[in-house]
Amino acid sequence: MTIELLDVRVTHQGRALVDVPQLSLEPGRAVTLVGESGSGKSLLAHALMGSLPSSLQVQGLVSFGGERTPLQDAAARRKLWGHQLALLPQEPVLALDPTMRVDRQVAEGHPGFLRGRRGRLAALKEAGNRLAGLGLHGVQGAYPHTLSGGMAQRVAFAAATIGGAEVLIADEPSKGLDPVARDALAQLLSRHVEQGGSLLTITHDLDLARALDGELLVMHQAGIVEQGPARQVLAAPTHPWTRRLLEAEPGRWDPAWRNPAPETGAAVPLIEARGLAKAFGGRTLFSDLDVSISPGERLALTGPSGCGKTTLGGILLRLVDPDAGEVNHHAELAGGRLQKLYQDPAVAFPARVPISAGLRDVVRRHNVSPERVPLLMDRLRLGHSLLDRRPGEVSGGELQRLATIRAMLLNPLVVFADEPTSRLDLLTQQETVNCLMEQVAEQDAALVLVTHDVGLAAAVADRHLSLEEAVPVASGRDAIAPQGSR
Incomplete structure (x- = not known):
């Protein structure tokens, strides 16, 4: 038919x-x-x-x-x-x-x-x-x-x-x-x-x-x-x-923020993790893993679906407990200076109220200048009328850019970005990453990027951590892993 x-x-x-x-x-x-x-x-x-x-x-x-x-x-x-x-x-x-x-x-x-x-x-x-x-x-x-x-x-x-x-x-x-x-x-x-x-x-x-x-x-x-x-x-x-x-395409980018790797040897780490280990369903995702993140550093976490990239990020943010090891945060990360961009941006906004209400709550709670909202909206080519809609009334790509604005309002020192452009076309991805990286550079903030896009990782990061363990399409209980293990 x-x-x-x-x-x-x-x-x-x-x-x-x-x-x-x-x-x-x-x-x-x-x-x-x-x-x-x-x-x-x-x-x-x-x-x-x-x-x-x-x-x-x-x-x-x-x-x-x-x-x-x-x-x-x-x-x-x-x-x-x-x-x-x-x-x-x-x-x-x-x-x-x-x-x-x-x-x-x-x-x-x-x-x-x-x-x-x-x-x-x-x-x-x-x-x-x-x-x-x-x-x-x-x-x-x-x-x-x-x-x-x-x-x-x-x-x-x-x-x-x-x-x-x-x-x-x-x-x-x-x-x-x-x-x-x-x-x-x-x-x-x-x-x-x-x-x-x-x-x-x-x-x-x-x-x-x-x-x-x-x-x-x-x-x-x-x-x-x-x-x-x-x-x-x-x-x-x-x-x-x-x-x-x-x-x-990311391989053709030549942005102003693409700098040589920063000298991080003498810097005090913002996040320092030692001896991390995590397993799900009887399968070890990683073990005895050390990770240190310093100001200005850009780290890409790569690997196949289910290898533990998001789980590792959750542990570094102290949202997920490791099976072994410890994670220490610098005192300056308190008060919202550590921000996460979620793979599913809908979770960053209340579902039943206009987007403006969610952003207004952030502005009030953290004493942010309300002028930053329209400024960032313009930089990401977002019409101001989108703020009057609920999250379910805008496209996934628009919501992902709005979630980027929400995170950058607080001038974070560390941004954990979990597939932050997966809903964007290539051109909008380039504009969004430019805005994000300019904000990161202005704050001398660190960026931890989770991505399946090898080209994007190469364009953005100066250091890569690949969780290489392939995750087969398993049978039985090994096929079941908590959502965070993506």
Whole structure:
């Protein structure tokens, strides 16, 4: 069945957030949307799903196999969820119910789940088979918070596809995944297309776009500025903004803040850790590890998903207890001078109040000049009207930049950045990192960067710590690791 969107327009208080004349999704065909954060990619997908926030207005038509209905009639499309339309969400850990075990969450999408005890047992069996087919043996009884980011993404994929939906929408599916996990995800999505399904993928990951091939659409300022075969557009872009996007790869950066490694020998460390060890599920993540972080230093923590990068960061921040060893903080780190940028920026803001309220609380609590908020908003190309929205009403990329602003308001001496640009397009990533690094340089602050992006680590850091232990797709209890171990 072919789906066609016509004259789609999404607005907020009269401002156009999406303005797309036409988009077609055909069986056996991959369509990929790339573009800057906030350009309207995810909103276009939610307009199709019928899941836009109530504060946004939508106009246009959607055609299912030639039958047209208004996009305003969201209820008509909700009837199609699961068995014809499915969404692989941008935040798999947050989308999964934390109180339900994995197998039941996957099974709920099965057509027979509500058809009595026999149907429920069949659904649970199919859920187990699908999880096993994704390399998730033994996690059926686990809760979502015990899974790594890559594992949660695969669980969400199983839940989204178990109902047999023809049309799959994948919203930033590869963020936070290492290259091996990203390639495995690309194979899953490609398999859906090869089996005759339609695929709409929203991504900032150009390597994923290349792997999926198919049709590529480039969005900028609410509209589509370039489209064509993915290989052609990415190899020879014609629109200036597409060219700028491709030229913003970290390996091509030459910023003013890129300095030689600082002389840290005589400096008093801000954080000093000795003999650290940590294990989960009977597997040692690291042992007898010494880490020292001095003013002005830029340290990158790299390694595959699940190797313990975020866990090590939590230990250095004294948010997680090590199994062995000790961590000492300099007295100057008290009073908010140690800040963390979370991999999931939504956790940095109260969900039910405007973003301005969360930032205002920080300003008041720490006696920060309120003028820093609009200044940093301008430097990160964020419209001031975003402050009036709730966290769920802005794009993931916009929220990640707002979380950067929240952290930098306090002029920290140490910034722990956990995949701080995973939701950003290349151009916005470059601008965001420039702003972050300029602030770090002005304060002579230390930066600890967790990233799967080897190019970004090379561009930013002067010292690297790689947790090289590969984490296989395990079976049994070894497949289960606390969320922090990502």
